[in-house]
Amino acid sequence: xxxxxxxxxxxxxxxxxxxxxxxxxxxxxxxxxxxxxxxxxxxxxxxxxxxxxxxxxxxxxxxxxxxxxxxxxxxxxxxxxxxxxxxxxxxxxxxxxxxxxxxxxxxxxxxxxxxxxxxxxxxxxxxxxxxxxxxxxxxxx
Amino acid sequence: xxxxxxxxxxxxxxxxxxxxxxxxxxxxxxxxxxxxxxxxxxxxxxxxxxxxxxxxxxxxxxxxxxxxxxxxxxxxxxxxxxxxxxxxxxxxxxxxxxxxxxxxxxxxxxxxxxxxxxxxxxxxxxxxxxxxxxxxxxxxxxxxxxxxxxxxxxxxxxxxxxxxxxxxxxxxxxxxxxxxxxxxxxxxxxxxxxxxxxxxxxxxxxxxxxxxxxxxxxxxxxxxxxxxxxxxx
Numbered sequence: 001x002x003x004x005x006x007x008x009x010x011x012x013x014x015x016x017x018x019x020x021x022x023x024x025x026x027x028x029x030x031x032x033x034x035x036x037x038x039x040x041x042x043x044x045x046x047x048x049x050x051x052x053x054x055x056x057x058x059x060x061x062x063x064x065x066x067x068x069x070x071x072x073x074x075x076x077x078x079x080x081x082x083x084x085x086x087x088x089x090x091x092x093x094x095x096x097x098x099x100x101x102x103x104x105x106x107x108x109x110x111x112x113x114x115x116x117x118x119x120x121x122x123x124x125x126x127x128x129x130x131x132x133x134x135x136x137x138x139x140x141x
Numbered sequence: 142x143x144x145x146x147x148x149x150x151x152x153x154x155x156x157x158x159x160x161x162x163x164x165x166x167x168x169x170x171x172x173x174x175x176x177x178x179x180x181x182x183x184x185x186x187x188x189x190x191x192x193x194x195x196x197x198x199x200x201x202x203x204x205x206x207x208x209x210x211x212x213x214x215x216x217x218x219x220x221x222x223x224x225x226x227x228x229x230x231x232x233x234x235x236x237x238x239x240x241x242x243x244x245x246x247x248x249x250x251x252x253x254x255x256x257x258x259x260x261x262x263x264x265x266x267x268x269x270x271x272x273x274x275x276x277x278x279x280x281x282x283x284x285x286x287x288x289x290x291x292x293x294x295x296x297x298x299x300x301x302x303x304x305x306x307x308x309x310x311x312x313x314x315x316x317x318x319x320x321x322x323x324x325x326x327x328x329x330x331x332x333x334x335x336x337x338x339x340x341x342x343x344x345x346x347x348x349x350x351x352x353x354x355x356x357x358x359x360x361x362x363x364x365x366x367x368x369x370x371x372x373x374x
Contacts, residue, residue, distance in 0.1 A: 003353075005159045008340060009176055013164045034168065056163055081169040 002055070010056040015078045021060075023048055024091035024098060024111050029062060029075060030083040041083055044073055047091075047111070049098040051077075063101060065109075070102060090114035152252045153234040153360035154179040155203035156343065158263065160353045164335070164344065172334055175349040177261075179359055180341055181249040185222050185231065187240050197236040201248060202228030203356075232358050250336050250343055258362035259343075260329045263350035268322035277316040326350035330362050 021027055028045045046064030049072070053059055058077040063070060075082060091111035101109050156179025166172050185202040188194035202224070208216055211227035219227040222245040242248075253259070273279040273295040281293045295318070298311055328350055335344035349357055 003160050005178060005340060005342065006162050006176055009164065009174075009335075009337070009342065009344065010162050032169065076171060078165075079169060079171070080165055 007055075013056055013078065015080070018058075018077050019082065019085035021048055021085060021087050022090070023051060023096055024093035024114070025087045026089040026091070027062060028086040028088060029073075030085070031075070031079075032081045032083055045088070046071075046073075047098070047101070047109075049101055050096070053077075063098075065105075068105075087117055090117055151234055151236055151361055152256050152259075153201065153232075153358065154248055154250065154252070154343075155182050155201055155230055155232055155356065155358055156180060156341075158349055158351055158353055158355050158357050159342070161348070166334070172346055173348075174334055174344040174346055177343045177345060177349065177357055177359060178341055179250050179343050181247050183222065183224060183228065184242050184244050184246050184248065185219055185224070185228065187242065187244045188233075189239050191239075197239050198233050199236065199240045199242060200231055200233045202231050204229040230356055234360065249338065250341050251338050253333060253336050253343060253359075253361075256333055256361050258330050258365075259333045259345060259359050260327055260362050261331060261345060261349045261357050261359050262325060262327045263355055263357040265322045265324055265326045265350050266352050268320075270319060271321040272318045273316060276318065276321045279316070329364065 025048050026045070027048055028043050030041050030043050033040055033042045044062060044064070046062040049061050049063045051058065051060045056076075056078055059074050060077060061072050061074050063072045065071070090113070092114040093111060098111075156177045159176040159178050161173065161175050163171050163173050180203065182201040182203045184199050186200035188196060188198040188200070190197050202219060205226040206229040208227060211219075211229075216227045224245070268275070272293050274281050274293050279295055282288050282291045282296065284292055295316075298315055298317065328348070331349070332346040333343060334346050336342070337344070343359060345359070351357060
């Protein structure tokens with residue numbers, strides 16, 4: 001079990017509502033960038049290929065292709081630098097880590113379209129496998 | 142040695158290492174921190190240069206211990222300063238000027254309020270009997286080119302002409318394989334990124350010697366860093 005004092009220290013640095021998304025989602029990560037004394041927002045859009053860690057240690061990796069070159073960025077889930085995270089498209093995936101996408105290019109990297117995006121209460125990461133399957137009957141019905 | 146404004150007492154405290162985690166600083170950057178639960182400590186003795194001790198120091202006591210688990214001399218020593226129970230750990234802090242704190246007063250993490258850099262003294266984790274590569278960072282022997290079963294060995298340890306002035310014996314203090322760890326280690330100039338007075342916590346950037354739960358001594362950094370980069374919590 002996590003030490004109570006460590007939990008206490010971490011609690012002040014956890015986001016009240018960390019971004020909600022699942023593996024395989026196409027996301028826009030709006031992150032704050034400080035240049036000198038100016039702050040601006042930079043958007044990094046790509047596919048969420050993995051999530052790891054728990055609590056304050058949780059991170060997620062977003063992958064995209066830039067100029068035929070795969071680019072991945074790892075974001076701490078609770079980072080205050082993440083202004084917001086928009087889910088552009090949900091995908092139907094059957095694994096928790098999409099490391100296999102790294103070896104693929106072009107058309108092979110496409111993911112099956114998942115359940116339509118439900119605002120505010122999109123499924124959490126723990127329900128990655130269950131959520132698209134559970135959501136499908138309701139969308140088709 | 143420098144003092145802060147707190148009754149001429151060099152900011153120093155005894156505590157226990159809780160563990161490591163990470164926090165975000167004001168710029169949103171991840172800072173790896175070690176959490177130390179420190180104090181409250183009690184000044185169990187004050188030594189002055191014009192007293193019988195001949196030097197300036199305060200002795201800090203940390204963590205209550207049952208009287209029957211302590212020794213009679215220690216029980217008496219702690220009682221002198223009005224303590225109800227003896228302490229488990231003691232540590233003396235040398236001061237450059239006469240201490241103004243009275244015996245029996247309490248020291249808690251609030252003395253670290255204005256302090257940015259600390260030194261941490263702890264007992265390193267025991268590693269057991271280790272070879273020279275791990276213990277002394279020796280390079281070992283080549284992995285191939287005919288080397289057989291000697292890849293991690295120290296090589297020559299001297300002898301004959303090599304031990305001039307030592308006769309035929311191996312030089313004293315020759316770095317060899319042996320026990321590693323469980324020794325006092327001081328890590329200097331660590332940034333203090335946070336103080337939690339309510340829970341008596343110190344958040345120290347980076348790693349601190351010893352295992353979680355181990356006793357550590359935290360004091361204001363003795364030397365001033367050449368580049369005192371600002372670290373904000």
